Amino acid sequence: MYKKRNYMIIIGAMAIACSDNINKQAVVWPDASAPVAEKKSHLRILHGDTVPDDYYWMNDYFKKGPDSGAVVSYLEAENAYTAAMMKDTEELQASLFEEMKGRIKEKDESVPYLKNGYYYYSRTEEGKQYYKFCRKKGSLDADEEVLLDVDAMAVGYPYYAVGGFSVSPDNRFLAYGVDTVSRREYTLYVKNLETGEILADRIDRTTGGAVWANDNKTLFYTAKNPVTLLSEKIKRHVLGTDSRKDAVVYDEKDNTNYIGVEKTKNNRYIMIYSGGTLSSEVFILNADTPLGTFRSFQPRQKEVLYSVTALEDRFLILTNDNAKNFKVMETPLDKTAKEHWKEFIPHREDVLVSEIDEFKNFLVISERKNGLTQMAIRSLEDGTQHYLDFGEQAYTVYPSTNAEYNTDIVRYGYTSLVTPSSTFDYNMRTKAKELKKQQEVVGGYNAEEYVTERLFAAAEDGTKIPISLVYKKGFVKNGQAPLLLYAYGSYGASMDPSFNSSRLSLLNRGFAYAIAHIRGGEEMGRHWYEDGKMMKKKNTFTDFIACGKYLVNGKYTSERHLYAQGGSAGGLLIGAVINMAPELWNGVIAQVPFVDVVNTMLDETIPLTTNEYDEWGNPNEKPAYDYMKSYSPYENVEAKEYPNLLVTTGLHDSQVQYFEPAKWVAKLRATKQGQNVILLKTDMDYGHGGASGRFDYLKDVALNYAFLLKLEGIRK
Structure with a gap:
């Protein structure tokens, strides 16, 4: 949901092509029974509008109410169901984890920066999840002083x-x-x-x-x-x-x-x-x-x-x-x-x-x-x-x-979809540039093996929406390639193209990956943000759908192979577009999704809610209430066939509380048609940003990738 919810997991994507080791099989799901959430009567009455909310009781763990224990039991049952449905991918998940972890240089050091006579830096050690925060006085040849040993x-x-x-x-x-x-x-x-x-x-x-x-x-x-x-x-x-x-x-x-x-x-x-x-x-x-x-x-x-x-x-x-x-x-x-x-x-x-x-x-x-x-x-x-x-x-x-004020050197970062994160020092007086460090991809990485494109899709109102795209060479634009489309689209947060070594695990298996720079961000200027908020919020959703259709029409992919992902306010995007155009996607991943917009924005005890009135509107005012209700994913679940769906959340999330995705999944299961699966994974230890260790988060990425690869019938 929220402004400080910049949960920008820009996960990888790919292009079909080429790999001889891709082993495609038909998708088979285990014969497991999904949890059925209990319905308990609750009515929301506002502005002369009465709305039933059968799953309101799921707030109780957050509210410390009488159903708190039942909420935890339900979330654990959902976790067990997700584990059962994804059991045949456990070996693949383990392989993906080791593969992605293997690209990370375990013993590493940040580029030191100078402040007030000391050079500060952090360094990581092999096998350790965290880091040491260190400094050296006056020179990089001086003795190291460990300020904080976060590993310990x-x-x-x-x-x-x-x-x-x-x-x-x-x-x-x-x-x-x-x-x-x-x-x-x-x-x-x-x-x-x-x-x-x-x-x-x-x-x-x-x-x-x-x-x-x-x-x-x-x-x-x-x-x-x-x-x-x-x-x-x-x-x-x-x-x-x-x-x-x-x-x-x-x-x-x-x-x-x-x-x-x-x-x-x-x-x-x-x-x-x-x-x-x-x-x-x-x-x-x-x-x-x-x-x-x-x-x-x-x-x-x-x-x-x-x-x-x-x-x-x-x-x-x-x-x-x-x-x-x-x-x-x-x-x-x-x-x-x-x-x-x-x-x-x-x-x-x-x-x-x-x-x-x-x-x-x-x-x-x-x-x-x-x-x-x-x-x-x-x-x-x-x-x-x-x-x-x-x-x-x-x-x-x-x-x-x-950090230093009296210097002619500016340090800047540079990256692209094919260029690993790079740190440069630039002398503003002499215009000399020095590469201080580029992210090392262990095992080797050749940017020449990958292709990036910049495209423009036409929105419903004719506005041109930029798309950043990357895939591995050998990609064939015949509509048979799987493609993952990502976006955020809120708070003026721009989703700029950047390198992600984990994403290579998708690209190397034939996926393409695209970022839709939709309105609600600020990529094209302040008006881009203002045209995707408040009473213009639906532009965010229709822009994303337009980008998906553009990629299908251009034969980059097809409805059978198009996937979508978003987190937090980007999870709202995912929930809205599958209500509006469910047929466009074979599968979607919604991470910590802000999907219960009206109810959350009505409850000022929920963290950060009042800070967001300028972004979404205040539903205590009828025009805002009506507009928010018209797109809120939870309010607009209907009896129709939805794409395959993986939803993730954290029990301790302070930005988007766990009960939003939990209620949404329960309502989708009770209402939807067809045989596509809906999976909910709740991390019982973490919050909005997932795991804190530098490797543990890759287990979540591996689950996401395994879900996509399973839907594509890719087993290795």
């Missing part, structure tokens, strides 16, 4: 996530967050890096990150509501004091906003950001005076978004004020109100400005044009500007870790 910390936990690393300005203390439940609710800890001691300061229910003031003892962090998990307050903690008495320095009253706190790269300011889909506000404090009061940079205005970048002599403001694709303004350090803003980079109809990365003498401006990412380098000394050139049809480029 995670022992005994089925799930373990560490994040929000923040080192104090004097390099003595490390603040970090730990989540052991997978609900994105972190406990903050502080480690003395000189003594190795974990301080007594422990702060529960945070977003995981913290920001140091320049006094090296004051931390600012974001506190979460224990029920809704909304980010509600920014608090101030002083080392050695009781965190229960931490001062609230900002309390967000608008429950549709997300909030957060960060420090400017030049270390002069601490900034609080409060923003929703339509408006935002920034509050600022001098980092040298942590006990001071945050002041509003510019009071929030309806339908105006802005963010702030601090330079030596001025602030830059990235805003959509009378600029749909955003423009950049500038203002003096002591006069931040809007009446003092002056244009720095004008608005352009064909270019979306998405981010500014500041350095002492340069700016790196991330943009989108014609659906592709690009990076502009602008000198603050003379105002000249140039773009980096990449030379591929479909690719993704983005600023990487750039």
Whole structure:
């Protein structure tokens, strides 16, 4: 469902072709009986509309209601059924897991980055699921200092996530967050890096990150509501004091906003950001005076978004004020109100400005044009500007870790559907480029064996929808190839083409893989997002269907061999399109799918719900209710033949609660026609993002791939 639900599992796909070792057989399912969920009467009455919800009781594990135990029993029965139906693929799943794991370099190290005199990096060891977070002082030849041994910390936990690393300005203390439940609710800890001691300061229910003031003892962090998990307050903690008495320095009253706190790269300011889909506000404090009061940079205005970048002599403001694709303004350090803003980079109809990365003498401006990412380098000394050139049809480029302010080197990442993730250092003054590291595919990988295409499908209203496609050479466009189509299409999140070594296991078995860059994302500019949200949400679904039909008409595949996948808000997409065009797909995978739109958006106790009103609408208002009800997958299940369906969820998911997919599966089974299978797999230990270890998640990928390969009759 949600904005922070960027569950972008861009799983692989393929093209039929070629492999001599592909062994196709007829699809045979075991004679196993699917669980039948009990029906219990529950009525939703709103706006004069009465809607029965026979499976409402499945909320009880989340609500701690009387049917909590029955919910767990039902989910376990579904897991047993899925295991039985997929039993004949167990050997294939194990083979896929080892195959995909075998491509990952087990003993590896990230590219070190420099910050405040230290080089920071993480490294992994053979056979270990996690990593060590390390640093070296002054030189890469210096002795290694292991700051956190996450492999050791995670022992005994089925799930373990560490994040929000923040080192104090004097390099003595490390603040970090730990989540052991997978609900994105972190406990903050502080480690003395000189003594190795974990301080007594422990702060529960945070977003995981913290920001140091320049006094090296004051931390600012974001506190979460224990029920809704909304980010509600920014608090101030002083080392050695009781965190229960931490001062609230900002309390967000608008429950549709997300909030957060960060420090400017030049270390002069601490900034609080409060923003929703339509408006935002920034509050600022001098980092040298942590006990001071945050002041509003510019009071929030309806339908105006802005963010702030601090330079030596001025602030830059990235805003959509009378600029749909955003423009950049500038203002003096002591006069931040809007009446003092002056244009720095004008608005352009064909270019979306998405981010500014500041350095002492340069700016790196991330943009989108014609659906592709690009990076502009602008000198603050003379105002000249140039773009980096990449030379591929479909690719993704983005600023990487750039923690140092006073440098002429920008680090950026580059990838495409055929190019493994690559890290470059670029000298903005000399224009010299250095490849620091490219993802190694163990066992060998030759990009020349694969082909990528960029296509455009015509939507119902004539809009051209980009498609990124990859397959292995030898692919024949005769309509007999299996193809997996992926999309997301919400929150303005762009699904840019990137490399995935796991995907090779599909490509090498004859699949093609495609990404539909549908409206609701932001690939083609801000209007692309606005035309796929709220009362235009159905464009997202019809765009995806148009892309599927385009690929069928172009003989890339056929209805018998076309598959679809999406997760979270992309799972909503999957649920909607199989209601609207069930005949187009042979099988679909819906991961942690947001499919019970109306009921969830009516329940403000469900985490993050109120933050989403600007994305989906507020169903307490009748026009929004009617529109949401018209496409919500759970509301629109009908007595017709649906494609084969694999649904996955996590019992502890904080983004899309487990009961949405569970209710949906129960209703589909009770209503659908035909013999196609519906499988539900609930991970009883994890949440929205799946397993935390760097190998364990591949078991889920192996299950997904085995499901697709089984439907294609591919056994090896």
